[in-house]
Amino acid sequence: MTPAPLLAIDGLSMRFGAQPLFDGLDFSSGPGAVALVGPNGTGKSTLLTLLAGIATPQAGSIRIAGHALAGAQHQAKARLAYVPDESVAYEFMTGAEFLGMVDALRGTRDAPRAAPLLAGLGLAAHVDKRFGAMSLGTRKKFMLAAGLMGDAAVVLMDEPTNGIDAAAKAWLADLIRQQAASRLLLFSTHDQGLIDATDARLLRLG
Numbered sequence: 348m349t350p351a352p353l354l355a356i357d358g359l360s361m362r363f364g365a366q367p368l369f370d371g372l373d374f375s376s377g378p379g380a381v382a383l384v385g386p387n388g389t390g391k392s393t394l395l396t397l398l399a400g401i402a403t404p405q406a407g408s409i410r411i412a413g414h415a416l417a418g419a420q421h422q423a424k425a426r427l428a429y430v431p432d433e434s435v436a437y438e439f440m441t442g443a444e445f446l447g448m449v450d451a452l453r454g455t456r457d458a459p460r461a462a463p464l465l466a467g468l469g470l471a472a473h474v475d476k477r478f479g480a481m482s483l484g485t486r487k488k489f490m491l492a493a494g495l496m497g498d499a500a501v502v503l504m505d506e507p508t509n510g511i512d513a514a515a516k517a518w519l520a521d522l523i524r525q526q527a528a529s530r531l532l533l534f535s536t537h538d539q540g541l542i543d544a545t546d547a548r549l550l551r552l553g
């Protein structure tokens with residue numbers, strides 16, 4: 348039997364007020380790198396929140412590795428990770444505490460194995476710093492580390508290279524290329540360099 352696609356979007360519609368952002372969107376993918384592109388305000392971040400199960404569409408369905416987000420929420424969410432554009436950590440938490448909290452919420456034990464991610468993103472020196480004392484780029488890197496650690500089949504990232512330095516960008520692009528063989532990495536971006544470096548398939552809005 349053919350395995351279910353890692354992501355299957357069927358007839359997805361979303362609007363705020365009268366103007367639809369997208370209407371009847373269909374998309375399906377197995378492992379790979381997919382760049383969600385389009386002009387500002389066309390609904391890229393909104394689509395990611397729908398795929399992450401944080402927001403609910405007006406119509407259509409989303410399946411993650413064969414599990415419907417609407418009907419089998421726990422199974423679907425267990426297979427995905429979502430990296431928001433802005434930090435969601437409490438200001439009083441340290442980087443290490445945040446990764447430990449994500450680990451605990453997911454019921455995994457991946458934080459101790461996150462050392463290569465921390466090194467690659469240049470975070471090793473910041474693990475004991477509180478979020479309130481971190482730069483925006485460092486906060487963003489911890490969001491990326493939290494999403495990329497573990498083995499979620501689908502990793503959703505909102506503008507992953509926003510605010511991070513050139514070394515971390517290059518490392519992230521390499522990681523996406525390598526991991527695209529075994530999981531789906533879907534990211535919104537305006538960064539053509541990232542699209543080129545990851546050889547990503549495009550999902551275009553607007």
Ligand SMILES: Nc1ncnc2c1ncn2[C@@H]1O[C@H](COP(=O)(O)OP(=O)(O)OP(=O)(O)O)[C@@H](O)[C@H]1O
Pocket residue numbers: 363368385386387388389390391392393394535
């Ligand atoms: N909760 C909300 N209530 C009302 N309108 C919203 C809400 N969230 C987003 N919007 C509107 O939906 C549209 C799409 O926003 P979204 O942030 O998804 O776009 P985007 O493609 O990610 O933009 P950008 O490239 O600037 O990041 C915008 O017009 C935005 O104002």
